[in-house]
Amino acid sequence: MKYEITRDYISIGNSRSGQSIQNVQFIVSHDTGNPGSSAYGNRNYFENTNPTASAHTFIDDRYILEIIPLDEKAWHVRYNVSTDNRRYGANANDAAIGVELCYGGNISFQEAYKRYVWYHAYLIDKFNLDPDEDIIGHSMLDPSRRTDPQNAMNRYGVSWNDFLNDVEQAYRKYFEGEESLPEPVVGGASVQLPIGKGDSGEFVRDIQKDLIQAGYSLPAYGADSVFGSETERAVMRFQRDYNLAVDGLVGQQTLGKLKEVTSASKPSTDFPLPGGILQKGDEGPEVKQVQRALKRLNFDPRYIDGIYGSLTEDAVARFQSMFSALDNDGIYGPNTRRFMEMELEDM
Ligand SMILES: [Zn+2]
Incomplete structure (x- = not known):
């Protein structure tokens, strides 16, 4: 193994429920959002403060530190986001390993990033995952609230695609046994x-x-x-x-x-959404906008005809049912609009 993994688990409590993960299906990549905080600094925080949040593994320039066993759940993504369900058929906390990148302060990004990349490759191998499909950033699951881990990586000139490429190369190099691949493993970090x-x-x-x-x-x-x-x-x-x-x-x-x-600023989307309230019986170009957006979000109303009929109502209700914050009433209003915009941004 290229790097050592340190297993130093926190006690059972709010941060570590002890509930088991049945089947690890993907990895959620995070950063700590707290420049300068180290892997052990985070472990101490979770052990002592014991918040109802956590992640399995914290990585800095010295440690790959697992604080929660990989066969147990950690709390690292809100349950009422829907992209994880849509993409993997499961909530992240129930089916994913949460990995946190420590950065900033005295932490050498180059060294921390190499370990972070290597550890993702290690998880890909360990759980037999697909490096193209089964790694997702926290920000992609919860775009309205999170910017990690791109926020930390971008500071050092590493894009999300660089990161995925680096993981794939590390996987091939260290775990798949192909020797013909060129150095360096960590390509992204060379951008300054x-x-x-x-x-x-x-x-x-x-x-x-x-x-x-x-x-x-x-x-x-x-x-x-x-x-x-x-x-x-x-x-x-x-x-x-x-x-x-x-x-x-x-x-x-x-x-x-x-x-x-x-x-x-809201990114300009190809699917502008109208204000106000729309419901069954309404007609017009604004209804059409809602129908187009629903179709784009895979809640197909069947007809993009500008008529808010039963099928559109049903598509709106199906969309609403994805979010505990929304009533499943099939009526399009400001709250439903906000969630649709968030989901469209996420695509
Ligand atoms: Zn996160």
């Missing part, structure tokens, strides 16, 4: 901030998408993953508007501000 003119790759594309979403269009080349003059000018406009040093380089501060702005 600041990013500027002449850089290219997945991470540049992420920046470009964020710029566009923040209202700084790239009319000639779009999000083409190449940092050219157009991107540079957009970055400079962004920096000027937000009182940052105008250098056209995306460093820590510009990236942070960009994430702040884009997470605050």
Whole structure:
């Protein structure tokens, strides 16, 4: 084994229920959201404060620390999010291993990230999972509240796709026994901030998408993953508007501000949703908007005809039944709209 795994379990209590997981079907990747907090720092917190939340494993630059046995449930994703159910047919807490990346402060990102990648590959092997399908970020399951682990990775220039590629390579290298794959295992971490003119790759594309979403269009080349003059000018406009040093380089501060702005603004979606209340018997283009969105969300109303009939009502009710916060009344209103928007963003 490339790295040592330390098993130092916390006591049974709020954080560790002792309930068993029947079948591990996927991995939820997290970061701690608390820069500088170490693996053992987190263990101490969960042991002593004992909140009703937890994750199985905390990883920093020294330890891969399992604080909850992998055959027990940990509480790391809200139960009333639906993407886990839709994608895996189960709630994350009941069927997934939660892995936390420790970062920031004195923690060497490079070392922590290598262990984090390796450990994901280890879990893929151990539970016979598919590296393409069975790793999901916490933010993808709970987009209205969470940004992890992309938030931590992005600080160091690692995109979600870089991460998945790194896990897949680590899996092949360390667990599948293929020896022909090239070094380095950890590709993503070689991207260093600041990013500027002449850089290219997945991470540049992420920046470009964020710029566009923040209202700084790239009319000639779009999000083409190449940092050219157009991107540079957009970055400079962004920096000027937000009182940052105008250098056209995306460093820590510009990236942070960009994430702040884009997470605050709703991304433009192809499925705009109307305000107000719509229900059975209503007709018009607004009903059509709701029907299109339902279809996109796989709650197919059968006809996109602008008529709120029984089938549309049923599709709305089926969507509502996914969320304990919504009444299953088949009536489209502000709350249902909010949840539909969240789910559309998530796709
Ligand atoms: Zn998380």
